[in-house]
Amino acid sequence: MTRPDGFQLDRALQTRLNVRCQALSLKDMPGFAADAQGNTQGNVLVEYAPWKTGRW
Numbered sequence: 191m192t193r194p195d196g197f198q199l200d201r202a203l204q205t206r207l208n209v210r211c212q213a214l215s216l217k218d219m220p221g222f223a224a225d226a227q228g229n230t231q232g233n234v235l236v237e238y239a240p241w242k243t244g245r246w
Contacts, residue, residue, distance in 0.1 A: 207236065 216222040216230035224230050 203238075211236075 211234065216232050217224055219232075222230050222232055
């Protein structure tokens with residue numbers, strides 16, 4: 191069995207990450223500007239691959 195095959199989703203980690211991402215305020219981050227109505231929009235990609243870091 192290879193490391194990717196042995197991967198099991200960590201629901202607690204996924205939940206914590208979700209909560210923290212939803213709490214982010216883009217207007218406080220560099221590189222994001224508000225539109226005329228004061229709204230910000232952005233996308234984030236998180237790649238969770240512990241077998242690539244050797245910390246699995």
